[in-house]
Amino acid sequence: MQSILHRWFGVGQSSAPDSRKAGSEAAAEAIGGRETKAVFVFASVAHDLPALLSGVRLECGPDAEIVGATTMGELGSAGTTSGGVAVAALGGDGFTVQARAARISRNDPRAAGAAAAEALHGLDDENQVLVLFADGLSGQPHEIVRGAYTAVGAGVPLVGGFAADDRRFQQTYQFIGDEVLTGSVVGLALGSDGPIGIGVAHGWRRIEPPMVVTKSSGPHIYQLDGEPALDVLLRRNNLEGSADQLFNGGRALQPLGLSRRSGEDIRVIHAGDDEARTVWGTADVPQGALVWLMEGDRQAMLDGAAWSCTEAIARLDGLPPLGVLAFDCGGRWAGLVEGGIEQEIQAMRTALSDAPFAGFYTLGEIARVRGALGTHALTLVTLALA
Known part of the structure; x- marks a missing residue:
């Protein structure tokens, strides 16, 4: 005290x-x-x-x-x-x-x-x-x-x-x-x-290149760079197929960095829809925003x-x-x-x-x-x- x-x-x-x-x-x-x-x-x-x-x-x-x-x-x-x-x-x-x-x-x-x-x-x-x-x-x-x-x-x-x-x-x-x-x-x-x-x-770092959120509503992201958002995130992670592969059955998170004047705000994407090919988290990601995949290690x-x-x-x-x-x-x-x-x-x-x-x-x-x-x-x- x-x-x-x-x-x-x-x-x-x-x-x-x-x-x-x-x-x-x-x-x-x-x-x-x-x-x-x-x-x-x-x-x-x-x-x-x-x-x-x-x-x-x-x-x-x-x-x-x-x-x-x-x-x-x-x-x-x-x-x-x-x-x-x-x-x-x-x-x-x-x-x-x-x-x-x-x-x-x-x-x-x-x-x-x-x-x-x-x-x-x-x-x-x-x-x-x-x-x-x-x-x-x-x-x-x-x-x-x-x-x-x-x-x-x-x-x-x-x-x-x-x-x-x-x-x-x-x-x-x-x-x-x-x-x-x-x-x-x-x-x-x-x-x-x-x-x-x-x-x-937060300590996370950008992975280039950035992506543009071309269609979203609240925390749901429908398109990145004009393509289905789930497909883009799978490809950027060198994966293909289902949301389960990207999120490891709900045990993995996908951090996205949302561009701000003071740096990046982190948005956690934690789920996706295999049929609609969309992804979502808990906080809003504005349409038109510039975002990056983010990486970070313990240090x-x-x-x-x-x-x-x-x-x-x-x-x-x-x-x-x-x-x-x-x-x-x-x-x-x-x-x-x-x-x-x-x-x-x-x-x-x-x-x-x-x-x-x-x-x-x-x-x-x-x-x-x-x-x-x-x-x-x-x-x-x-x-x-x-």
């Missing part, structure tokens, strides 16, 4: 099998008996979630805002857990927090993002950020983020992650106060009298993790980081197995000069800065507070 005069930030983790005990242990470590403004809870769906939140509430008191989500794994300064809980907490007169939640309608997901963004109403702090936790299985995640952006404009950055469920892909949960929600988006508006920095990096992903942290703290006006929230893609976990996960945590520790951090492995990351659309995949998003 760290504190700077009137602001403090701490993290804690627990692998205790008893849910109430796990929540209490992780929160106690993060809070250390101090008066708390906000608690961020990242927990496995294997837990009794109401019991876990009651354990957190015991440590933070009745006035603290509790927000968070279920995960595809938890991470923090001490390492990673699968089936555990990670907690970050902050407090002091230098922080202002407000939270809102909204149900996601499949007919109008933008409205949920806009409603969650109402958490910012009335905040007048010099530095502000909206932290979002949304159901990762509700569909059209980009529309949720667009709704929040429409409500707040370009002046307030957006960060966060899409909730997961330990790779079950059945139902995810979001937390606000003592409530466990599903099919919802939770927004926490955070104001600070210290600088706020955001880092976004490139580790370098991306370090760069995300470095970018976030570089925006703190020369002040040391008080603490960091981290939103890491569950697909990166899968690509960093057999020692790579521990290497990523160490890379983050080094880049952050051992400042405390906590977060979770997501079904997609949120970061809207410098005009990017806001939804990401296979990416590490970091939020640094000074």
Whole structure:
């Protein structure tokens, strides 16, 4: 835990099998008996979630805002857990927090993002950020983020992650106060009298030549360079035949880099239709966009993790980081197995000069800065507070 005069930030983790005990242990470590403004809870769906939140509430008191989500794994300064809980907490007169939640309608997901963004109403702090936790299985995640952006404009950055469920892909949960929600988006508006920095990096590299998305709708890609999209991706991967060959029966992902002024946003293509010869993912790929196949090895992903942290703290006006929230893609976990996960945590520790951090492995990351659309995949998003 760290504190700077009137602001403090701490993290804690627990692998205790008893849910109430796990929540209490992780929160106690993060809070250390101090008066708390906000608690961020990242927990496995294997837990009794109401019991876990009651354990957190015991440590933070009745006035603290509790927000968070279920995960595809938890991470923090001490390492990673699968089936555990990670907690970050902050407090002091230098922080202002407000939270809102909204149900996601499949007919109008933008409205949920806009409603969650109402958490910012009335905040007048010099530095502000909206932290979002949304159901990762509700569909059209980009529309949720667009709704929040429409409500707040370009002046307030957006960060966060899409909730997961330990790779079950059945139902995810979001937390606000003592409530466990599903099919919802939770927004926490955070104001600070210290600088706020955001880092976004993935470590993937372009494979030339690029392709033009000649026909698409939302996350569905029908044509690349005027040909059926599945055929193009199979040929570019030196394969032929079926979607099953490209996606290995659902066990493989196809990263596409979407051209942006600041680099590439990653889109994960995870399925295809053999009859229609189309492919799709979870986030939109605009018609007319320029895209690349992307490649990366373990070292490139580790370098991306370090760069995300470095970018976030570089925006703190020369002040040391008080603490960091981290939103890491569950697909990166899968690509960093057999020692790579521990290497990523160490890379983050080094880049952050051992400042405390906590977060979770997501079904997609949120970061809207410098005009990017806001939804990401296979990416590490970091939020640094000074």
